[in-house]
Amino acid sequence: MKLADRRLSALLPVLVAILAVAVGWGLSVGLSGYYVFLGISAVTAIIAVLGLGVVTGSAGIIALSQLTFAAIGAWVVAWMSLNEVPGGFAVWLLAGGIAGGLAGILIGLPALRLRGVNLAVVTLGFAAAFDVMLVQVQFPGSVDGISVTRPAAFSSDREYFFFAVIVLVVCALLVTWMQRSRLGSSWKAVAFSERGTAAVGQSVSLAKLSAFAVSAALGGISGGLIAGQVQLPFASSFTPIQSLALYILAVMSGAYLIDMAVFGGVLWVVVPELLKKWGVPQDWGFVIFGLLGIQALTSGSNLGEVIRGAFRKRSRRRLTAAVPEAASTTALDVFAVPEAAAPLPADASPVLEVRALGVQFGSLKANDDVSLRVAPRSIMGLIGPNGAGKSTFVDAVSGFLPRHTGQVLLDGEDITRLSPTARARRGLRRTFQQDRVPPQLTVEAYVRFVARKRLDRAELAEVLSFMGCPPPEEPLANVDVGTRRLVEVAAAVLAGPRVLILDEPAAGLSHEEHLQFGHRLTRIPSRFDTAIIIIEHDLDLVRSVCTEITVLDFGKVLAQGPSDRVLEDPAVIAAYMGDAETIQ
Numbered sequence: 031m032k033l034a035d036r037r038l039s040a041l042l043p044v045l046v047a048i049l050a051v052a053v054g055w056g057l058s059v060g061l062s063g064y065y066v067f068l069g070i071s072a073v074t075a076i077i078a079v080l081g082l083g084v085v086t087g088s089a090g091i092i093a094l095s096q097l098t099f100a101a102i103g104a105w106v107v108a109w110m111s112l113n114e115v116p117g118g119f120a121v122w123l124l125a126g127g128i129a130g131g132l133a134g135i136l137i138g139l140p141a142l143r144l145r146g147v148n149l150a151v152v153t154l155g156f157a158a159a160f161d162v163m164l165v166q167v168q169f170p171g172s173v174d175g176i177s178v179t180r181p182a183a184f185s186s187d188r189e190y191f192f193f194a195v196i197v198l199v200v201c202a203l204l205v206t207w208m209q210r211s212r213l214g215s216s217w218k219a220v221a222f223s224e225r226g227t228a229a230v231g232q233s234v235s236l237a238k239l240s241a242f243a244v245s246a247a248l249g250g251i252s253g254g255l256i257a258g259q260v261q262l263p264f265a266s267s268f269t270p271i272q273s274l275a276l277y278i279l280a281v282m283s284g285a286y287l288i289d290m291a292v293f294g295g296v297l298w299v300v301v302p303e304l305l306k307k308w309g310v311p312q313d314w315g316f317v318i319f320g321l322l323g324i325q326a327l328t329s330g331s332n333l334g335e336v337i338r339g340a341f342r343k344r345s346r347r348r349l350t351a352a353v354p355e356a357a358s359t360t361a362l363d364v365f366a367v368p369e370a371a372a373p374l375p376a377d378a379s380p381v382l383e384v385r386a387l388g389v390q391f392g393s394l395k396a397n398d399d400v401s402l403r404v405a406p407r408s409i410m411g412l413i414g415p416n417g418a419g420k421s422t423f424v425d426a427v428s429g430f431l432p433r434h435t436g437q438v439l440l441d442g443e444d445i446t447r448l449s450p451t452a453r454a455r456r457g458l459r460r461t462f463q464q465d466r467v468p469p470q471l472t473v474e475a476y477v478r479f480v481a482r483k484r485l486d487r488a489e490l491a492e493v494l495s496f497m498g499c500p501p502p503e504e505p506l507a508n509v510d511v512g513t514r515r516l517v518e519v520a521a522a523v524l525a526g527p528r529v530l531i532l533d534e535p536a537a538g539l540s541h542e543e544h545l546q547f548g549h550r551l552t553r554i555p556s557r558f559d560t561a562i563i564i565i566e567h568d569l570d571l572v573r574s575v576c577t578e579i580t581v582l583d584f585g586k587v588l589a590q591g592p593s594d595r596v597l598e599d600p601a602v603i604a605a606y607m608g609d610a611e612t613i614q
């Protein structure tokens with residue numbers, strides 16, 4: 031992306047925000063009184079849907095209590111207004127948002143362990159329980175008819191609508207920046223794969239809790255605004271069934287996209303209004319939202335994605351033309367020619383040492399007394415027939431099977447008891463056999479998220495080009511699975527790990543592409559001071575790339591040592607291929 035394009039991309043949200051404020055002002059003076067009031071309702075709904083876009087749309091977590099957080103925000107604002115807390119409405123609104131956010135963290139804690147239906151039950155149960163309590167407790171001042179004081183400069187409906195638009199614009203800007211930040215990447219990553227997220231050193235708990243907190247804070251702000259709008263808030267505005275309907279709207283519209291959150295919020299107000307106009311009871315609005323939700327859930331997509339998908343089709347055509355160019359040979363030249371790492375002398379310090387690793391699944395010993403030592407800047411092949419225990423080994427070494435026996439040492443430090451996240455942060459990175467690259471990110475956003483450090487743009491583009499990846503600005507949703515695996519490897523390489531374990535990284539590529547990939551791989555250790563362990567079934571690639579090989583069979587080490595010697599070992603030939611001709 032050119033510098034001018036990047037500047038425009040950074041400035042665009044601000045320009046849209048200025049335009050939105052101008053439109054809001056125009057509407058506040060141009061609309062009739064009734065529509066101004068409806069406009070406030072739409073703005074509050076948009077803020078609540080925006081929050082759902084974060085927790086559900088980005089982080090993929092079911093949360094059915096958004097209007098409960100709104101009720102908490104409204105309650106705080108009503109209480110502060112009643113008690114004339116210094117600071118005025120803006121401060122009360124902020125406090126309402128913070129209260130909602132704190133409640134979100136509280137409800138988010140079970141989300142760390144629960145998923146799907148169970149989490150839906152917890153959040154809906156919380157909404158129902160709070161609803162019962164709210165009916166009993168009531169909003170401060172509501173029983174005595176003491177109304178919430180609006181901001182002095184925005185006391186009429188028209189002015190208050192404009193105030194609400196400004197709050198919405200600020201919220202939307204903050205969400206946009208968060209979505210573009212590392213935090214936003216962590217939400218999208220955790221939605222796609224928790225294991226993939228942990229493997230790049232990102233705390234899964236932090237990603238989920240922060241999504242809950244931001245979403246609930248927006249719910250709280252939405253509720254605070256409702257308190258100022260109606261001035262005598264009642265529990266009936268914040269029922270669990272309304273939370274459910276709002277959730278469906280968010281899912282259906284694709285509310286992690288700001289424009290679609292606006293669309294969802296507007297629909298929230300327009301549908302009941304149209305029903306009223308047609309003489310149909312407004313509760314039928316829930317039925318309509320339900321039907322839209324069923325359509326979205328069964329199709330597995332949402333309106334925002336469908337619209338953007340149509341645009342992507344065009345850019346995909348451009349990508350097909352761009353990729354061969356990206357994998358140019360000139361990029362290869364900028365990498366230092368590797369010096370093959372010599373086999374590790376017996377007394378030298380390995381960068382990774384695994385001692386007597388054992389993993390048992392029931393009665394099956396998937397890894398049995400597996401030991402190996404990896405020299406700095408070397409490439410070790412880990413091979414063996416299907417089911418030999420290779421992926422189990424990687425899972426155990428990277429911390430995903432904590433109940434293994436034996437020891438794992440990285441640079442001499444015992445990391446056996448550390449979590450996958452902690453191991454990744456210490457410099458033990460891995461990739462997966464299955465696709466764990468979140469399609470919601472661009473190539474650049476994903477690489478920066480994985481690298482966990484400041485990356486020079488030129489270096490980033492150079493490594494992507496060298497690995498045959500698409501350009502940085504390409505959305506990963508446009509990229510085929512095989513190429514996504516290459517992006518995964520490039521990102522892990524740019525993290526500069528001490529050890530990188532690649533689990534069948536070239537699966538999905540042709541034989542020639544495999545070999546080309548292998549050639550590129552040999553350049554990495556010296557350039558990034560990284561040792562690589564590669565699991566691979568293509569023995570031509572293993573032979574051409576690896577200095578050392580470890581062969582597993584039935585969970586045990588069958589052979590270990592310099593590549594040529596191991597690949598000529600009759601026991602390996604018999605066990606691995608069952609046919610001497612195939613291996614040579």
Ligand SMILES: Nc1ncnc2c1ncn2[C@@H]1O[C@H](COP(=O)(O)OP(=O)(O)OP(=O)(O)O)[C@@H](O)[C@H]1O
Nearest residue numbers: 391394396414415416417418419420421422423463
């Ligand atoms: N979670 C699990 N529970 C029970 N058994 C498992 C589990 N994961 C793996 N296994 C078994 O452990 C053995 C080793 O599996 P693993 O996936 O590590 O082999 P692999 O060498 O990676 O195979 P492939 O080359 O096909 O990927 C297999 O018999 C497999 O069925």
